[in-house]
Structure formats: structure tokens, C-alpha cells
Amino acid sequence: MENDGRRPYVPGDVETKWQDRWEAEGTNTFSTEELRDPRNTYYNLMMFPYPSAEGLHVGNIYAFTGADVHGRFQRLQGKRVFEPIGFDAFGIHSENFALKMGVHPMDLIPSNVANFTRQLRRIGGMFDWEHTVDTTDPAYYKWTQWVFLQLFKAGLAERREGSVNWCPSCKTVLANEQVIQGLCERCDTPVEQRVLPQWYFKITDYAQRLLDNLEEIDWSDTTRKAQQVGVFTTRPDTIFGATYMVLAPEHPLVPQITTPQHRDEVETYQAAMKKMDLVARQKTDKEKTGVFTGAYCRNPATGEAIPIWIADYVLMGYGTGAIMAVPGHDQRDFEFAQKFGLEIVRVVAGPGDDADTALEEAYVGPGSLVNSGQFDGMDVEKSKRKITEWLAEQGLGEPQVNYRLHDWCISRQRYWGPPIPIIYCDACGAVPVPESDLPVVLPRAEDFKPDDSGVSPLARVESWYQVDCPECGAAARRETDVSDTFLDSSWYFLRYPNTDLDDRAMDREITANWLPVDCYIGGNEHAVLHLMYARFITMALKDLGHLDFDEPFTRFRAHGLIIREGAKMSKSKGNVIVPDPIIEEFGADTFRLYLMFLGPYEEGGDYRDEGIYGPFGFLKRLWDTMHQVVSDGEAASGAPDPDVERKLHQTIQQVSEQIPELGYNTSIAAMMEYLNAVRAGGRMACRSEVEALVPMVAPFAPHMAEELWEALGHGGSVFDGANWPSFDPAKTVDETVTVAVQVNGKVRGTIEGPAGMDQNAAEALARATDNVNRHLEGASVRRVIWVQDKLLNFVVG
């Protein structure tokens, strides 16, 4: 079927027309009054991008399109969908890029944001441009600072010593991302640790709640697992085998317990450790090092005196920074004990072992206890609880849960971030900036390069940091560190519906109407930190009375990754696709459809350049078919073909069920299959057969859907009201079925019959089939398996 001179499909014209109309009519934006309307709300969130100088890349578009498809689908169900987007523009990325290009970030970011905005409009997302957010805008970070102050007042922000990465060659503080295998990413110099006072958020106070709540939220399993704060169990069962103790080198007890004759050695070791960065130190394959402190302690179980060592393989940041070493049953302890000639005792006997079987390496398998006093012979698993109880009774310790979660250090000795709103006064100490004085505006410093002072470049802007103490009025000094970008993004979703307000961070009524977020879609790379921080801030703000809910995201789904030529798209691999020319040639609708068709949305897909012709052809055929129906007028108004109608209802059912589950690729395939069936053999479609395709394709190809909806004579937007088609379950049922006939499990033919026929009827049909008969000849049928409307299997002997 060809176009026959009907209207050709020119994507650019259609898309410009509808983008302009949506904007002129405010189709996707909410007024403050509309935000106060609590009816039928749906908050559709996607992770806001960092506006790079390169512009939007395919990965961004993939993420936003998938989320937008979800939002548009909800809208077609009659929901009032709020779908905001913004810019996460503070942070080291922008700062480094600005340094490299010799442009000030305050000049760079606005042009990047403008470019992103242009591109985002072009892909046809349902974004509410009246409620956008830019984290570098003082009108936004005023409230980021407000969040800090709330936590500070609640005692959840605390200043204490912490170590930072320091490159002695570049003479600058490095972010963790800039440390590559223990070396500075720029000059390959080994990175050292410097201890500086820093601000921490006490997220560990919320560890149990962060863990418990995971039960209640609808998140994909993999993300939920990634959030597991990491509860671990110790090995109380092996305590009788503890033959020495190890402290982390930086453990505070070390100076107190070290005996004079070991002091030099210990201090030398500590100094060496201090220089080594954590990444290098934590390499598993590195040979273990350590020194003896000269001190002894008692094994609580055996009462024996055992030596205390310090060693690099014990980390201060984890647990208590001290371990009872059980070389018999822990490989790390075993290696250490062997190297330094410490005693190795077996306390677990595996199959075939007895109490004296020598150990070649640490034994970590199952077995029963030996050399363990009254617990000898007990099964390892069982003994864990028993020994814990016994130790508790003796007052020697109690069961404790440890979390693999550290407090959140939010200080950055950098320029490009929101200043931390604290003022230091000699008399009053650390004083919070009064809320009425917010925002503390980041001054424009022409020289924002980090230097060898080890503090933020803001410490060079004297006119800015010199202030009077808000409490006593004496000369005081601002905090010159800025806060972590993750703080900006830990609450942005709370601000979106509230950007109309400039006198408070959020309005109770509006917030209650829209939050928590109904659906959040984003990348897996943020499945741990960003989501954890956002959940923590939400919980803290709830406890402080600012919110009425605990969990910010009711449902979270991570999308997959787009691969091209066997690798993730990156500039260094040279496999990046620039979206603009593709949208220019095929249109945003085709590009959206293609990206969603590549593979399962939650798994990503393999981008092949020629693949776009498939979805492009589909949209063109859909366009031609709809215009043919329109131009045929009366002729196309007849009743649908019964077979086509059945398939239509099946397709509507399939697509309606799959889209909310993010089954985009299979939904698109179902629509293609249906259109193929409608047009099979060049037949002419009638209107009732194809009209429902328009709202169904609308989430993927919104511009074309609008255009076709209008061409079909409907007034207004296809997205106004609940235009999603419904299906009649009775009409999805096939009248005739094809049943596979097997002999001994191998397909030997098929039979056609009325749906619901009984086994006898099916057998009769099957026995009338030549090929089936041939296989049944001379054999005795021992059994017949009958699966209604599906399969008939003769089991012959």
C-alpha cells in the first residue's frame, strides 16, 4: 500500500507545530492554584541531569524518554501528571571543566543550561517548565542551606576531624573520583591523607530505619539489595581460637597501650600508614604489614594473655577498628599470623578433621567446635548464638548490629558549591547563619583554583568571609567550605512543586498533594548514594516536622544502559551518538520509539545505527493508514473484520498491561504486529480497526499522535482526559485454535478446531492427519496427554 499522493509525513513540521501548541496552551504546566488541587495527582520524577558542555547525550534521552512514556501513559489514564525537570549544575565536574577551559562556571553553566533546555524541549517530554530547578541558582540553594540548618539545629550535623585526599604535587585536595588507584588522576603522584575538620551528617543514626523501610517500598530488587546497609555477623563461634588482637594503626588507644621499647617502631609505622591512601592500602592482594605494640590483653573466652598488634588490614572506619584475630579460620588473620610467627589454633573441625589436624590455610567451612571448652562438639552454626549468650552472661560483651554505612561527610574544600551557612566566632563558636540571612551567596571569585592551603578557594575572598557574629556582633569568619553536590540532589524533588514560593522551602498543602513521588526512574549508578541520601534527608525532615512521610519515592525503577559497538558510549571510545542530527533526519518521535524498542527498558539495549529504520517505517505506515482512513471517509466507516477486531482487543490488553511494567519493547512489537495484520495483503483498514492505535502510540510518539488525533476530527489534545482505549475481555477470545499434536513429545503436526473442543474431538482430528498416523502406525498408545486448546501428546510404547 503506497501513499498515493496523500500527505507525506514530515516529522519536523509536525513536531514543531505541537511543541509550540503545548507551550502556548500550557498543556504540561501547572499554575499554583492547580498544584493546590489534590485530585488525581501523579508525581512522575526522573533524575535531573548535570548540564555538561557537550549537551544531552543518548543515555540522558533514553532515561527521560522512558520516564516520559510512563508519565504520558498515566495522563492517558486520566491522571494529572506533574513531570518536572531541572539541572544538577554544582560540583566537581563543572568546576574542573571550567578550570580546563578557562571559563568561569558562573558564565559556563547558563549557556549549558540553555542548550540542554533547547534539546529537552525538542525530544517532546511533558516537562513542566514553570517548575524547574537549577541547583546553582541562589533561589534554590537558599533552601539547600536551609536544609543544612534544620539538620544542624537537630544535632544531626556535626563538625569533627576527617581525612581528605591530598596530592602533594598539585598541592590540592582531591575528590575520591580524582584518585585513580591511589594516584592523582592528573599527575600520577601517590595521594596522601590530610586530616581536616569537616562537617558530617549523622546518617548512621538512621541506619536501622533505612534498612527496615526497604520492606515497604516498591523498588526493583536489585536496587533494594544495593541499598542494604550491610549487616554482618561476626564469628563468636571461633572466639576460643583468637590468639592475638589487632588495632587499626590510627586507633586512639594505640598511643596509650604502646610500651616504651616499641614506641619508635609503632610511630614510624603509623606515619607510613598516614601517607598511604586508603585505596592503595585496601588492595586485597597486597602483603600484610604490621607491628607489635608490646601490650597484651586477655582472650575473654580462654582467659589467656594474647599480644596486641597494629596492622594495615584493619580499618578504623569499620566497626570498632579493632579485631580479635582468629588465624585458624580467617584467611587474612592466617596470612598475618604466618608472616609474624603467631600462634594458630584450630577451633572448628571439618569432616575428617580432629582437634589436632594441622591447618594449611584458614578453614572456613562447616563443622563442629574443638579446643573450645564446654562448647566442644557443638555445630558451628548453633554455637554462634550459644557463645554469644554465654559471653553476655559473663558480662563480656553483647550482640550488636554493625552497619556498613559511614556518616556522610558533606564538606568540600572547593569553590563550586553552596557555601555551608555557618559563622565561626571566637566567643560563640560555630554559629548558624540566621534563616532570615539566607542565602549565603557564593561570591564570584575570578581565581577559583584550589591551592596548597588545603582549604577552599573561598578562604582567599576576605571581603566575603569577614562578617560579624550573628550572636554577639564581634568580628567573625564564615565557613569557607562548600557542601557536597549530593546534598543539592537529596531534596530537589521536594522543591519542584514549590518553586512558586520564595518565602519557604515548601508548602504543606502542595507537598501533601503531590508527594511522595509516585514513580521515580533513573540510572543504577545512583542506586546507592543518591537514593540513600534522599531517603535520609526525607526522614530527618519528617522527624523535624516539615514533612508527613518517611519515604520519598513510592516506586523506583532503574533503566538499563545503552551500548554501542560493544561498549558504553563514551568520548574516549569514539562511539558516541550525537542526538541532534538524528532527530533532524527522523524526528523525535522515531528516535523515542527506536530507543524504547531496543530492548527491555530496565536492561538497556544495543544501539545499531540502521535499526532506526524499523520504527521509522512503522510510523510512516501508521501515518499513511490513518490518512487513508480519513480520506476514505464513508467507505472506511464500516464494521471491523472479526479476526482483526479480536486481534485489536488482544493488542489493547497486552499494551495496557505491559506499559505500566515498563515493557516498552514488547508493547511496541505488539502494535507493529497489529498494524501488519490490519494491512496484510494490502487490505484497506476501516476506522474502527485503527483509531485506538493513536492513543496507544501516543506515549512513544506524542507529536504524531496529536496530529493524527486531530486529523481524525477530534478537538483538543489526545492527552486531554482518559483517552486510553479499553478492551472487552470477551472479544479477546479466539474462536478457533491450533493444537500441536505430538508423538512421544515430538511435534508431528497441528490440527485446527473450535476453541474448547474436547479431547475426543481432538484425537479424532489428529488421527485423521497423515503424518501423525504414520508415527502411530504399529505402536500401541499407552497414554494421551491433553492440554486444552494447546497440545495433544500420544505416548507410545
Place this chain on the structure above:
RNA sequence: GCGAAAGUGGCGGAAUUGGUAGACGCGCCAGAUUUAGGAUCUGGUGGCCAAAGGCCGUGGGGGUUCGAGUCCCCCCUUUCGCACCA
């Protein structure tokens, strides 16, 4: 090393509770049409055998079953997290 997920045509990927493996699309082949085409349309397309038909086929090897991509055991590979977490 630990944890998680996944291995299906030339390629991306489909397959309710175990029930005709390969939907849909790309690519490829043949044909039609066009002055010619990146275009459009029709048909074909897992491998092997000349074939009605048959045999083999979902990473490899075992098993359960009338029947296994799907369930069980062992192994291999890839990807992604976490990495001396006691």
C-alpha cells in the same frame, strides 16, 4: 575474593503456571515498481539432508518429566555492584 544478574539465529531481542522455540525489528536473499536511488511494496530467511518429510538445535555436562529456554545438581563465560566488612 564476595554478592547480584545474565548467556536463545548473522545481530537486537520474543516466549502466562513446564506445553508448536525464534514474536517484533535490523540485516540478508528473491521479485515488483521507479530514469536512478538511502525510498516503497510482495514473498522468503535457525542449521544440516535433494526432498513429502526427517535429524539437530536456547553456553557445556548430568538429572527430573509424556514433554525443559523455563525446574534440580555440577561446570564455563560475560556484565554489573562491593571490595582486607573481621
